[in-house]
Amino acid sequence: GAVVSQHPSWVICKSGTSVKIECRSLDFQATTMFWYRQFPKQSLMLMATSNEGSKATYEQGVEKDKFLINHASLTLSTLTVTSAHPEDSSFYICSARTGHQETQYFGPGTRLLVL
Amino acid sequence: AQSVTQPDIHITVSEGASLELRCNYSYGATPYLFWYVQSPGQGLQLLLKYFSGDTLVQGIKGFEAEFKRSQSSFNLRKPSVHWSDAAEYFCAVMEGYSTLTFGKGTMLLVSP
Numbered sequence: 001g002a003v004v005s006q007h008p009s010w011v012i013c014k015s016g017t018s019v020k021i022e023c024r025s026l027d028f029q030a031t032t033m034f035w036y037r038q039f040p041k042q043s044l045m046l047m048a049t050s051n052e053g054s055k056a057t058y059e060q061g062v063e064k065d066k067f068l069i070n071h072a073s074l075t076l077s078t079l080t081v082t083s084a085h086p087e088d089s090s091f092y093i094c095s096a097r098t099g100h101q102e103t104q105y106f107g108p109g110t111r112l113l114v115l
Numbered sequence: 116a117q118s119v120t121q122p123d124i125h126i127t128v129s130e131g132a133s134l135e136l137r138c139n140y141s142y143g144a145t146p147y148l149f150w151y152v153q154s155p156g157q158g159l160q161l162l163l164k165y166f167s168g169d170t171l172v173q174g175i176k177g178f179e180a181e182f183k184r185s186q187s188s189f190n191l192r193k194p195s196v197h198w199s200d201a202a203e204y205f206c207a208v209m210e211g212y213s214t215l216t217f218g219k220g221t222m223l224l225v226s227p
Contacts, residue, residue: 006158043205043219043220044159044217093158095159102166103164105161106159106160108158109157
Protein backbone atom coordinates (compact mmCIF):
# COMPACT_ATOMS: atom_id res chain seq x y z
CA GLY A 1 0.00 0.00 0.00
CA ALA A 2 0.85 3.73 -0.03
CA VAL A 3 2.14 3.87 -3.59
CA VAL A 4 2.85 7.16 -5.31
CA SER A 5 3.51 7.39 -9.02
CA GLN A 6 4.92 10.15 -11.17
CA HIS A 7 4.62 10.76 -14.86
CA PRO A 8 6.67 11.16 -16.88
CA SER A 9 9.76 9.55 -15.38
CA TRP A 10 11.93 11.72 -17.57
CA VAL A 11 11.36 14.55 -20.02
CA ILE A 12 13.51 16.60 -22.37
CA CYS A 13 12.17 19.90 -23.59
CA LYS A 14 13.30 23.02 -25.39
CA SER A 15 14.00 26.22 -23.53
CA GLY A 16 10.90 28.39 -23.30
CA THR A 17 8.38 25.58 -23.34
CA SER A 18 6.24 24.39 -20.43
CA VAL A 19 6.33 20.96 -18.89
CA LYS A 20 3.71 19.29 -16.71
CA ILE A 21 4.58 16.59 -14.20
CA GLU A 22 1.86 14.47 -12.61
CA CYS A 23 1.92 12.94 -9.16
CA ARG A 24 -0.69 10.36 -8.24
CA SER A 25 -1.46 8.46 -5.06
CA LEU A 26 -2.56 5.05 -6.31
CA ASP A 27 -4.09 3.39 -3.29
CA PHE A 28 -4.85 6.16 -0.81
CA GLN A 29 -6.31 9.63 -0.70
CA ALA A 30 -3.61 12.24 -0.44
CA THR A 31 -4.93 15.24 1.40
CA THR A 32 -1.49 16.81 1.23
CA MET A 33 1.13 16.54 -1.47
CA PHE A 34 4.64 17.94 -1.51
CA TRP A 35 6.96 18.83 -4.35
CA TYR A 36 10.71 18.63 -3.95
CA ARG A 37 13.64 19.42 -6.14
CA GLN A 38 16.91 17.56 -5.94
CA PHE A 39 20.18 18.65 -7.51
CA PRO A 40 22.87 16.08 -8.28
CA LYS A 41 24.48 14.67 -5.16
CA GLN A 42 22.41 16.92 -2.93
CA SER A 43 19.49 16.58 -0.59
CA LEU A 44 15.86 17.27 -1.31
CA MET A 45 14.70 20.84 -1.27
CA LEU A 46 11.02 21.39 -0.51
CA MET A 47 9.43 23.61 -3.14
CA ALA A 48 5.82 23.69 -2.08
CA THR A 49 3.06 22.04 -0.11
CA SER A 50 -0.36 21.58 -1.60
CA ASN A 51 -3.60 20.63 0.07
CA GLU A 52 -6.44 19.27 -2.00
CA GLY A 53 -8.73 22.01 -3.19
CA SER A 54 -6.63 24.91 -2.00
CA LYS A 55 -3.71 26.97 -3.22
CA ALA A 56 -0.22 25.65 -2.73
CA THR A 57 2.10 27.09 -0.14
CA TYR A 58 5.48 27.85 -1.64
CA GLU A 59 8.78 27.85 0.17
CA GLN A 60 10.84 30.99 0.28
CA GLY A 61 12.69 31.61 -2.94
CA VAL A 62 10.47 29.40 -5.10
CA GLU A 63 8.74 31.32 -7.88
CA LYS A 64 5.05 30.48 -7.76
CA ASP A 65 4.46 31.86 -11.25
CA LYS A 66 7.14 29.63 -12.67
CA PHE A 67 6.26 26.44 -10.80
CA LEU A 68 2.49 26.10 -10.98
CA ILE A 69 1.02 23.52 -8.66
CA ASN A 70 -2.50 22.19 -8.85
CA HIS A 71 -4.01 19.69 -6.42
CA ALA A 72 -7.46 19.31 -7.85
CA SER A 73 -8.29 15.89 -6.47
CA LEU A 74 -7.35 13.63 -3.59
CA THR A 75 -5.22 11.47 -5.86
CA LEU A 76 -3.60 13.90 -8.27
CA SER A 77 -1.29 16.87 -8.05
CA THR A 78 0.49 18.47 -10.98
CA LEU A 79 3.58 20.62 -11.21
CA THR A 80 3.94 22.74 -14.33
CA VAL A 81 7.30 24.29 -15.05
CA THR A 82 6.46 27.30 -17.17
CA SER A 83 8.85 28.78 -19.71
CA ALA A 84 11.50 26.29 -18.72
CA HIS A 85 15.15 27.23 -18.92
CA PRO A 86 18.29 25.09 -18.63
CA GLU A 87 18.69 26.05 -14.97
CA ASP A 88 15.36 24.36 -14.27
CA SER A 89 16.89 21.04 -15.23
CA SER A 90 16.69 18.89 -12.15
CA PHE A 91 15.13 15.84 -10.50
CA TYR A 92 11.64 16.61 -9.24
CA ILE A 93 10.11 14.35 -6.60
CA CYS A 94 6.64 14.45 -5.16
CA SER A 95 5.37 12.93 -1.96
CA ALA A 96 1.95 12.46 -0.45
CA ARG A 97 0.36 11.84 2.89
CA THR A 98 -3.14 11.21 4.02
CA GLY A 99 -5.25 12.73 6.74
CA HIS A 100 -3.29 13.43 9.87
CA GLN A 101 -0.70 10.77 9.38
CA GLU A 102 2.86 11.92 9.65
CA THR A 103 4.48 9.67 7.08
CA GLN A 104 5.11 10.91 3.56
CA TYR A 105 5.29 8.46 0.70
CA PHE A 106 7.48 9.42 -2.22
CA GLY A 107 7.11 9.05 -5.93
CA PRO A 108 9.93 7.72 -8.12
CA GLY A 109 10.85 11.18 -9.39
CA THR A 110 10.89 12.93 -12.74
CA ARG A 111 14.11 13.96 -14.38
CA LEU A 112 13.76 17.16 -16.39
CA LEU A 113 16.34 18.26 -18.92
CA VAL A 114 15.84 21.62 -20.57
CA LEU A 115 17.92 22.21 -23.70
CA ALA B 116 14.62 26.16 13.12
CA GLN B 117 15.18 22.49 13.12
CA SER B 118 18.17 21.00 11.34
CA VAL B 119 19.49 17.57 10.55
CA THR B 120 23.16 16.65 10.36
CA GLN B 121 24.52 13.60 8.65
CA PRO B 122 28.24 13.98 9.27
CA ASP B 123 29.39 11.35 6.80
CA ILE B 124 29.05 12.27 3.13
CA HIS B 125 29.97 8.76 2.09
CA ILE B 126 30.87 5.50 3.80
CA THR B 127 32.40 2.34 2.38
CA VAL B 128 31.61 -0.96 4.06
CA SER B 129 32.64 -4.46 3.13
CA GLU B 130 29.85 -6.81 2.23
CA GLY B 131 28.82 -8.75 5.33
CA ALA B 132 30.18 -6.15 7.71
CA SER B 133 28.04 -4.12 10.06
CA LEU B 134 26.87 -0.61 9.26
CA GLU B 135 26.04 2.47 11.26
CA LEU B 136 24.97 5.74 9.67
CA ARG B 137 24.88 8.75 11.92
CA CYS B 138 22.17 11.34 12.22
CA ASN B 139 21.88 14.20 14.66
CA TYR B 140 19.07 16.70 14.85
CA SER B 141 18.58 20.06 16.40
CA TYR B 142 15.16 20.70 17.79
CA GLY B 143 13.71 21.65 21.17
CA ALA B 144 11.29 18.79 21.56
CA THR B 145 11.32 15.26 20.24
CA PRO B 146 10.46 15.44 16.57
CA TYR B 147 9.23 12.66 14.38
CA LEU B 148 12.28 10.91 12.91
CA PHE B 149 12.66 9.05 9.64
CA TRP B 150 15.22 7.24 7.56
CA TYR B 151 14.75 7.03 3.81
CA VAL B 152 16.85 5.27 1.15
CA GLN B 153 17.29 6.42 -2.42
CA SER B 154 18.73 4.26 -5.17
CA PRO B 155 20.29 6.08 -8.14
CA GLY B 156 17.68 7.88 -10.21
CA GLN B 157 14.86 6.76 -7.96
CA GLY B 158 12.55 8.29 -5.42
CA LEU B 159 12.79 7.75 -1.69
CA GLN B 160 11.74 4.62 0.12
CA LEU B 161 10.85 4.74 3.80
CA LEU B 162 13.07 2.44 5.85
CA LEU B 163 11.73 3.19 9.30
CA LYS B 164 10.31 5.90 11.51
CA TYR B 165 10.15 6.88 15.16
CA PHE B 166 7.30 8.77 16.72
CA SER B 167 7.30 7.64 20.34
CA GLY B 168 7.63 4.59 22.57
CA ASP B 169 10.41 2.03 22.23
CA THR B 170 13.55 3.87 21.23
CA LEU B 171 14.83 0.97 19.13
CA VAL B 172 12.90 0.87 15.90
CA GLN B 173 12.90 -1.97 13.40
CA GLY B 174 12.51 -1.25 9.73
CA ILE B 175 12.49 -2.98 6.40
CA LYS B 176 15.43 -4.76 4.80
CA GLY B 177 16.95 -5.63 8.17
CA PHE B 178 17.60 -2.05 9.23
CA GLU B 179 17.07 -0.66 12.69
CA ALA B 180 17.59 2.72 14.30
CA GLU B 181 17.93 3.87 17.86
CA PHE B 182 16.65 7.17 19.17
CA LYS B 183 18.85 8.66 21.88
CA ARG B 184 17.32 11.78 23.35
CA SER B 185 20.41 12.71 25.35
CA GLN B 186 22.50 12.78 22.20
CA SER B 187 19.79 14.09 19.85
CA SER B 188 20.68 11.21 17.59
CA PHE B 189 18.85 8.68 15.46
CA ASN B 190 21.53 6.41 14.01
CA LEU B 191 20.71 3.76 11.46
CA ARG B 192 22.24 0.31 11.79
CA LYS B 193 22.38 -2.98 9.98
CA PRO B 194 24.30 -6.01 11.28
CA SER B 195 25.35 -7.38 7.89
CA VAL B 196 25.40 -5.28 4.74
CA HIS B 197 24.51 -6.68 1.34
CA TRP B 198 25.73 -5.31 -1.98
CA SER B 199 22.14 -4.29 -2.78
CA ASP B 200 22.21 -1.88 0.16
CA ALA B 201 24.48 0.46 -1.79
CA ALA B 202 22.46 3.66 -2.11
CA GLU B 203 22.04 7.07 -0.57
CA TYR B 204 20.48 7.31 2.85
CA PHE B 205 18.62 10.32 4.16
CA CYS B 206 17.69 11.09 7.72
CA ALA B 207 14.72 13.41 8.12
CA VAL B 208 12.86 15.07 10.96
CA MET B 209 9.46 16.60 11.22
CA GLU B 210 8.32 19.09 13.81
CA GLY B 211 4.83 18.20 14.85
CA TYR B 212 2.61 17.78 11.84
CA SER B 213 4.48 19.92 9.37
CA THR B 214 7.11 19.47 6.71
CA LEU B 215 10.12 17.20 6.54
CA THR B 216 13.62 18.53 6.96
CA PHE B 217 16.23 16.31 5.36
CA GLY B 218 19.87 15.82 6.10
CA LYS B 219 22.33 16.08 3.24
CA GLY B 220 22.47 12.33 2.87
CA THR B 221 25.13 9.64 3.24
CA MET B 222 26.21 7.62 0.24
CA LEU B 223 26.84 3.99 1.15
CA LEU B 224 29.31 2.07 -0.96
CA VAL B 225 29.62 -1.68 -0.48
CA SER B 226 32.90 -3.33 -1.36
CA PRO B 227 33.16 -7.03 -2.21
